Amino acid sequence: MKGRVYIQLFGRLAVVIALFFVLNQLYLWLYWERDVDIHSNTLENLWMHEQADIIYFGESSNFYQEHPDTPKIRISDFLNRQLPQLNVEAVDNAGLDASNFLHIMRYIEEKQGVKALVVTLNLRSFGPTWIYDKNYNYLRKADALIDEGPALWNRFRLALKDYGYLTEVERMEKMREAKNKPYEVFDSFRFESMAQWNQHVANGSILREDGSWDMEKISLASHYIKNFAFEIEPENNPRIADFDQIVSFARANNYPLYFHLMSENVREAQKLVGPELVAMMTYNKQLLVNRYEKQGAIVVDNFLTVPEMEFRDRIFPTEHYSNKGKIRCARVLADSILQSKLLP
Amino acid sequence: MLFNSVEYLIFLPVVVLIYYLLPAKMRWLFLLFCSYYFYMQWEAAYALLIAASTVTDYFAARAIHGTNKKKKKNYWLVFSLVVNLGILFVFKYYNFFAVEIANKLQLAGLESINPALPILLPVGISFYTFQTISYTVDVYNNKVEPERNFGRFALYVSFFPQLVAGPIERFTHLGQQLKRRISLRYDNLANGSRLILFGLFTKMVIADNLAPLVDTFYENPEEFGQLASLQAVVFYSFQIYCDFHGYSLIAIGSARLLGFDLMDNFRTPYMSQGLREFWQRWHISLSTWFQSYLYLQLGGNKVSLKRWIFNILVVFSLSGLWHGANWTFIFWGLIHGLLYLSEKLLHKRFQVLSSMWRPLKVLLTFSLVTLAWVFFRSPDIQFSSNVFQNLFGFGKGMAQLEVSYELYLLLLLFVFSDWSLRNNRFDHWIAPKHPLIRWGCYSVLLFCLMALSGIVHQPFIYFQF
Numbered sequence: 001m002k003g004r005v006y007i008q009l010f011g012r013l014a015v016v017i018a019l020f021f022v023l024n025q026l027y028l029w030l031y032w033e034r035d036v037d038i039h040s041n042t043l044e045n046l047w048m049h050e051q052a053d054i055i056y057f058g059e060s061s062n063f064y065q066e067h068p069d070t071p072k073i074r075i076s077d078f079l080n081r082q083l084p085q086l087n088v089e090a091v092d093n094a095g096l097d098a099s100n101f102l103h104i105m106r107y108i109e110e111k112q113g114v115k116a117l118v119v120t121l122n123l124r125s126f127g128p129t130w131i132y133d134k135n136y137n138y139l140r141k142a143d144a145l146i147d148e149g150p151a152l153w154n155r156f157r158l159a160l161k162d163y164g165y166l167t168e169v170e171r172m173e174k175m176r177e178a179k180n181k182p183y184e185v186f187d188s189f190r191f192e193s194m195a196q197w198n199q200h201v202a203n204g205s206i207l208r209e210d211g212s213w214d215m216e217k218i219s220l221a222s223h224y225i226k227n228f229a230f231e232i233e234p235e236n237n238p239r240i241a242d243f244d245q246i247v248s249f250a251r252a253n254n255y256p257l258y259f260h261l262m263s264e265n266v267r268e269a270q271k272l273v274g275p276e277l278v279a280m281m282t283y284n285k286q287l288l289v290n291r292y293e294k295q296g297a298i299v300v301d302n303f304l305t306v307p308e309m310e311f312r313d314r315i316f317p318t319e320h321y322s323n324k325g326k327i328r329c330a331r332v333l334a335d336s337i338l339q340s341k342l343l344p
Numbered sequence: 345m346l347f348n349s350v351e352y353l354i355f356l357p358v359v360v361l362i363y364y365l366l367p368a369k370m371r372w373l374f375l376l377f378c379s380y381y382f383y384m385q386w387e388a389a390y391a392l393l394i395a396a397s398t399v400t401d402y403f404a405a406r407a408i409h410g411t412n413k414k415k416k417k418n419y420w421l422v423f424s425l426v427v428n429l430g431i432l433f434v435f436k437y438y439n440f441f442a443v444e445i446a447n448k449l450q451l452a453g454l455e456s457i458n459p460a461l462p463i464l465l466p467v468g469i470s471f472y473t474f475q476t477i478s479y480t481v482d483v484y485n486n487k488v489e490p491e492r493n494f495g496r497f498a499l500y501v502s503f504f505p506q507l508v509a510g511p512i513e514r515f516t517h518l519g520q521q522l523k524r525r526i527s528l529r530y531d532n533l534a535n536g537s538r539l540i541l542f543g544l545f546t547k548m549v550i551a552d553n554l555a556p557l558v559d560t561f562y563e564n565p566e567e568f569g570q571l572a573s574l575q576a577v578v579f580y581s582f583q584i585y586c587d588f589h590g591y592s593l594i595a596i597g598s599a600r601l602l603g604f605d606l607m608d609n610f611r612t613p614y615m616s617q618g619l620r621e622f623w624q625r626w627h628i629s630l631s632t633w634f635q636s637y638l639y640l641q642l643g644g645n646k647v648s649l650k651r652w653i654f655n656i657l658v659v660f661s662l663s664g665l666w667h668g669a670n671w672t673f674i675f676w677g678l679i680h681g682l683l684y685l686s687e688k689l690l691h692k693r694f695q696v697l698s699s700m701w702r703p704l705k706v707l708l709t710f711s712l713v714t715l716a717w718v719f720f721r722s723p724d725i726q727f728s729s730n731v732f733q734n735l736f737g738f739g740k741g742m743a744q745l746e747v748s749y750e751l752y753l754l755l756l757l758f759v760f761s762d763w764s765l766r767n768n769r770f771d772h773w774i775a776p777k778h779p780l781i782r783w784g785c786y787s788v789l790l791f792c793l794m795a796l797s798g799i800v801h802q803p804f805i806y807f808q809f
Contacts, residue, residue: 005530012534019787027795039799141799152794159548159797162350 024152032151039158040142042093042100046107049089053113053343054079057101058092058120061262061319066312069323078327079118082334086115086343095135097125098242103143105249115343116256118333119246121288121299122319123264123281126239127230128178128194132171140164178230185231185283189276198225201273220315221272227317228269229277232284234291243288247295256342257297260333261285262319263306269317300336302329345385347594348548355382360601364528372499372522375602379504383468386508390466393431398501400427401476405483405490417484424480428473435466440669468508470666474633476501479515481637488516496522505598509591511609511629518606526603535771539597542770545789547590550758552798554583557745562721565731567741573734575745580721581714582755585614588627593770600771612766614713617705618691619684622713630666634659657681667720672728676719683712754792 036043049055056062056076065072076090091104101119108114124130144163147154157163166174179195191197206217234240243259250257270278289299310325312318321329337343345351359378366374384391404424408417442459479500482488491497500519506512513519561568561576568576592609599606613625623631642655657678664677718735722728733739765773774782 002528005528005533008530009533015783016786016790019783019790023787023791023794026791031795156794156797157350158799159552159794160348160350160353 020150020152024150027152027155031155035145035155039138039145040103042091042096042142043104043107043146045091045093046104049091049112051087051113052089053086053115054083054088054118054337055105055108055114055116056088056090056092056118056120056260057096057105058090058260059096059122059125059319060092060094061120061122061321062090062092064312064318064320066320069312073323073326075321075326075330075333076118078330079333082330083337088118095133095139097122097130097139098239098246099143100139102242102246102249103146105246106148107146108253114255116258116337117246117250118258118260118337119243121243121259121261121292123262123284123288123303124227124317124319126232126237126284126288127227128175129226131238132166132175132178134171136171137163137165179226183231184233186276186280194225194229197229198222201225206272216315217272220268220317223316224269224273224277228264228281228284229273230284231280232287234287240291243292244295247292247297251296256340258333258337258340259288259292259297259299260329261288261299261301261303263302263304263311263321263325263329264319265306265308265311265317266304267308268311298336298340298342300333302332305329305332345382347591347598348544351385356598356601360533363602368525371526372496375504376495376499376502379499379502379507382504383502383507386467387464393435393466393469394472394502394507395498397428397431397473397476398498400424401480401501402491402494402497405480406492408480408484409490421480421484425477428477432469432473434461435463435469437665437669439463471510471512472501472507474630474666475512478512478633478637479519482515488519491515491519503599503604505595505602505604506606509588509595510627511592511595511607512633513606513629518604521604529603531775532600532603535775536597536599536601538771538774539593539600539769541597541786541789541793543590543593543595543597545590545793546586546593546758548797549754549792551583551586551590552800553751553754553796554579554586555798556800557747557751558583558721561745562731565727565734565741566739567743568734568739569742569744570734570737570739572741572743572745573731573739575747577714577718577731577735581614581710581717582758584717584720585610586758597771608769612762614710615706615763615766616709617702618709619680619687619712622709623680623684630663634663638662653685656685660684670723672719672722672724675725676716679716679719683716750796754796757788757792 046055056074056079058074058076062076063072063074074090074092076088076092080086080088091101093100098119105117140163141158144157145154147157176195179198180193182192183189189197191200201221202218204213204218206214206221208214232240247257249255264281266278266281269281285301285303289301292299305328306321306325310322310328312320312322345355355378359375363371363374380391380394383394401424404420407420411417411420439460442461446459479488483490491500497519499522500513500515503513503518503522506518558576558580561572565573565576589610596606596608607629609627609629611625611628613622616622616625639655639659642658643651644655645652647655660677660681661674662677664673664675664680667673667676715732718731719725719728722731730739734741761770774785777785
């Protein structure tokens with residue numbers, strides 16, 4: 001009796017599994033590209049680059065433009081000009097992080113003839129303010145949709161919120177926890193954590209000549225704290241795990257890998273907050289350089305390349321440079337690529 | 345752990361597998377453990393409330409049954425009611441009433457402190473407290489003998505498929521099944537799976553795709569035009585139905601996999617030809633609960649006309665209050681009570697209703713129910729009046745809702761399926777069909793479920809109750 005039930009059950013299961021594969025193909029044919037367009041539109045950039053020698057993975061640092069910068073040119077475009085014998089194309093969008101890059105680069109096809117990968121190493125993206133940003137769920141959804149495995153199952157995962165979904169309360173709680181985590185390496189600091197440091201800065205740390213609070217500078221200083229005053233913990237940081245996987249991916253596919261360590265406005269950090277913050281930023285930067293050079297990637301260190309006046313944003317610390325700043329970065333990057341002699 | 349989550353899709357088959365591998369006498373204990381585990385995924389500490397309700401009613405029922413003295417029986421019944429309704433009041437209604445009183449005192453010029461307590465609403469509290477109350481009252485009325493096995497009774501209270509959102513099961517139905525020896529049967533597995541598939545489709549494809557549109561409208565109804573208002577109120581009717589109906593089907597299907605039969609909670613309510621029929625088809629377990637344990641206790645219709653009207657209004661108002669601690673829910677209940685009375689009285693005096701063309705009756709009932717849902721969805725009465733203004737063309741908004749043709753097709757598909765199932769349940773309807781038709785239906789449902797489910801996170805609506 002039970003045996004008969006098992007036979008019926010396994011028979012139906014086999015039919016369901018076969019049906020699933022048919023439906024998966026149907027989904028790929030009818031809806032997948034539309035869903036990717038809605039939830040992971042950067043993937044389309046990859047498909048457009050049929051004959052790219054180098055693919056440059058970046059976020060808004062690659063393309064951000066504002067007056068008086070004209071024409072509108074990306075860092076990757078400047079790099080392209082520096083390397084006339086190679087074709088450099090970009091896959092970029094605002095807010096993308098290493099997890100997004102990793103998921104997208106798995107779609108590189110052999111026919112595209114890609115010879116190397118350049119991936120931006122953005123120090124800010126390792127901090128809790130970026131990791132648990134309000135776009136957290138959107139970016140994780142984008143990853144899940146283009147994850148390995150059947151496309152139909154990935155789509156269903158989005159509906160089941162199986163992509164590390166966090167409610168607003170959970171997201172804010174995780175950010176709060178990370179910001180309140182006591183420093184371990186910098187345990188002799190006068191501040192125990194990012195949150196404590198920020199509170200001090202926000203309570204009138206910068207005064208005008210007349211003694212009143214300089215709210216503009218205090219606000220900016222607070223942003224610098226929230227975006228840079230963290231210690232990277234390699235065992236726990238999700239971005240570290242992503243970059244490690246990028247290195248493994250590049251190695252497995254024999255792609256020379258260049259990490260483009262972005263410039264930060266260290267001088268402004270020094271002026272607004274002080275040498276402790278610069279020390280922390282430098283520590284984190286060096287941790288990344290050491291880690292990834294050891295893993296075989298080429299880290300192009302542009303950390304101090306862009307001077308203060310060539311940073312475009314004045315009310316928030318970003319990696320948005322003027323065209324001059326972009327050219328500086330591109331030149332260093334191009335020199336590194338040429339000197340490495342890893343490409344024809 | 346929501347039914348529409350990866351965790352549940354793993355939890356359920358594992359539970360079913362282990363359940364059938366265990367010896368029969370250990371199965372109820374295993375299910376009890378799984379049920380508490382399931383509930384504790386929400387908030388572990390609140391499992392103590394279920395335990396408290398369980399202990400109270402186990403001993404109260406035994407005490408009621410163990411005495412012939414009316415006074416003692418009454419004492420234990422009142423004790424059970426006070427504990428269960430007390431828990432419900434504190435966790436669900438205290439803040440509402442306390443704040444209302446404080447506001448009134450302030451308006452009267454009297455000082456008052458903020459009386460609100462920082463307590464979260466325990467998931468399923470409205471469901472399991474009513475379930476345990478029904479048990480104690482049934483024992484009191486000698487409809488059922490008390491369960492002697494504490495663990496089995498605890499399982500009746502906490503049975504995970506229906507713990508957080510019903511159906512509210514009577515002990516005479518579910519409790520007795522827990523004592524039976526269940527053997528592995530293919531039709532249980534097949535029917536259970538069919539119900540879960542259809543339930544997930546209803547909840548995740550229909551309800552979850554309608555929800556963002558409804559939310560967009562209800563964030564700022566004054567911005568929208570008349571057509572958008574009409575779309576939004578109709579969409580909400582389907583959203584709440586598909587959300588709750590879907591969840592109920594998954595609950596019934598989950599129980600069926602384990603060999604248990606839970607009561608139907610919905611029977612195509614939007615195919616009703618009147619309010620009376622609507623309440624025989626909508627949230628059946630709750631409406632029958634109120635009928636048995638409140639309406640009939642108040643005298644039902646075996647009283648004077650005035651008293652009967654009073655009974656109806658009390659029952660419907662309290663039914664509204666059950667749904668939430670807000671005047672809008674009470675008002676919604678009251679409106680249904682008034683519509684119910686109007687229909688009954690009109691039906692008595694005029695034959696116009698019964699002679700009306702059936703589709704017209706269905707449309708009229710659906711329209712009235714849909715208009716009443718506006719109060720249910722709105723945060724307050726004033727807000728709902730703004731919605732009605734827009735709906736009847738007195739608003740100034742012009743914005744439209746962007747509704748895809750696919751959503752209309754899905755809605756049409758659902759309405760067609762509802763009409764096809766008007767006297768049947770999906771598993772019963774599909775089981776005798778030709779294999780090609782069956783597998784064709786499964787394919788359509790599975791594809792829609794996996795490819796077209798709503799993506800923006802939508803918490804289950806009735807969880808707030």
